[in-house]
Amino acid sequence: MKRWFFRLILLVVCLALVGFLITDTQPPFATDQDSTLTLKQLTKANAPVYLPNEKLYQMTLLPSDATAVLNHGVTKIQRGFPNLAGVKAEYLQNKVKLQGALTWLGRYLTVSLEVAPTPEVPTVTALKVGPIPIPQGVTEWGLDTAQRYSRVQQLLSLYQTIDQVRVTPEQLVVKYQSRKVVSGINQQSRQLLFSPEQQQHIGFYLTAIYVFASQQQDVRLPSFWRLFQYLTEQAQQQVQQGASAVAQNQAMITALALYQSSFPTADYLANKALRGERRRIFYLHQRKDLARHFSFSAAIALYAGSEVSDTLGLWKELDDAKNGSGFSFYDLAADRAGIQFATYATQDENTARAVQQKIINTTADALIPRLNRLPEGMTESQFKQRYQNPESEGYQRLVKKIDQTILASQLYQ
Structure with a gap:
């Protein structure tokens, strides 16, 4: 018995010595x-x-x-x-x-x-x-x-x-x-990006979105803000039961982006009856594009970082100016509001809880402020004539004004 004990001690000492020799004290x-x-x-x-x-x-x-x-x-x-x-x-x-x-x-x-x-x-x-x-x-x-x-x-x-x-x-x-x-991303994103626990949280909020959307069949312009408040109420209930407010906010943002994308959502839904439900378009300030810009930018900021999300939003508008509906500072403002919200609402537990409460007690202007007289629908030549490029003083001044308006919202006070 003693022989085996001493062999075990010797093995532990040898492993510790090897571990010491092959590791460093500094990175x-x-x-x-x-x-x-x-x-x-x-x-x-x-x-x-x-x-x-x-x-x-x-x-x-x-x-x-x-x-x-x-x-x-x-x-x-x-x-x-x-x-x-x-x-x-x-x-x-x-x-x-x-x-x-x-x-x-x-x-x-x-x-x-x-x-x-x-x-x-x-x-x-x-x-x-x-x-x-x-x-x-x-x-x-x-x-x-x-x-x-x-x-x-x-x-x-x-x-x-x-x-x-x-x-x-x-x-x-x-x-x-x-x-x-x-x-490939479409097929593998669920397992690759999210842990089983995160998938469960995301599924919870996706289910809530589908349920809310099914109740809006007779509503001409379903409200993104009402949906947002409804999801926040669900998040608060989860937090009261001991869940992390940060994790709930992350899952809520992710679910909103998934619902408004072309990514499949059926595997997230435990309720099979909801899998055939048609996805609705939600409106904010009577526009259907703002909710998507907000949600996508917020989700990208969560998983890829705010700098990538910011660049994707800007590049999308520049591409619209060249090939699509034109450059819109309203869309850009929704992008930047989504990035700010994702960063702030997942900062720490206290902030995440406070944001949830503020959403319940504020209006849609707190999420994406009403910004009057912003340029939109600009073609590439019109954009260059007015702003030259995104590094120009005029462009940066307008973006700074948008950011200041977003930060002045009740959500961030």
């Missing part, structure tokens, strides 16, 4: 670079949601751009992976060397792997844990095992929507069809 690399400008530029040029479906597009990234996007992604998933301290990428010929810093007992463990972007499944050609190389056979066994998990399968499904990836030390080139990418 092995910095991960705090500012990716805001990079993300704005890349989003504006390559957002697949807004690109025509039939074309093959090519996105070319400098190594610094690709690393900025990678680190931005890490900050967005860090809530689900609290031990991940950051990532670093080095771009080689036909492969990428990735390093991840993991926190372990107050120290930092570096895991590095070299990945070759082959067509179906990326190939890992080398793996190290700390300074210790892992045999290729063990690596392949681990990858085969990992591919059985649903999250990994979903990531691989999204990877397979990309037509080609080419890596050199100078650049990363990605070729894709917008239709395939959007379709």
Whole structure:
């Protein structure tokens, strides 16, 4: 008995010693670079949601751009992976060397792997844990095992929507069809983006939206504000039963965006009778576009960050000026109101609860203020004649005025 006990103690000591030797007291690399400008530029040029479906597009990234996007992604998933301290990428010929810093007992463990972007499944050609190389056979066994998990399968499904990836030390080139990418996101987003608990919350609010919409059959212009208040009342009831106000606000925003999108919602709905219900258009200030702009921008801000949401909203209006209904500052104001609401309403528990109460006691102007005499319907030439570009003083002055009006709302006082 004593012999087994001493062997166990020796094994624990050896593992602790190995753990000490292969970890560091400080993070092995910095991960705090500012990716805001990079993300704005890349989003504006390559957002697949807004690109025509039939074309093959090519996105070319400098190594610094690709690393900025990678680190931005890490900050967005860090809530689900609290031990991940950051990532670093080095771009080689036909492969990428990735390093991840993991926190372990107050120290930092570096895991590095070299990945070759082959067509179906990326190939890992080398793996190290700390300074210790892992045999290729063990690596392949681990990858085969990992591919059985649903999250990994979903990531691989999204990877397979990309037509080609080419890596050199100078650049990363990605070729894709917008239709395939959007379709892949459409199919995998529920499991990939949301935990089972989040899916349950989102399903709760989607069900509430469908129920509310079914009661508006005889209403000519169903009110988005009334819907918003109705959902907030449901959220308050959940919070009174011990739920997180932040989580409820996040789920409510997500459900509103999903309902008003083309994404399928049937899998979220426990009540099968609601799955065939037609989705209604909701109006705010007697306009049908404001609710969609508000909801989409709020949801994108939650999951991709306010800078990406802001850029997508601006780019959509510039595209409308060139190919659609024209540039509208009313739509842009709804975008910015959605970003502000998502940021504020999910800031912390106290703020989230306070916002819920204010929604119950205020009017639709608190959500998206009535802004008089804003330019809209401008063609590309009209926009350039009046504002030159979004960096011009005149444009920035008007956007600042819109932001100040939004922040003066009762919701944020």
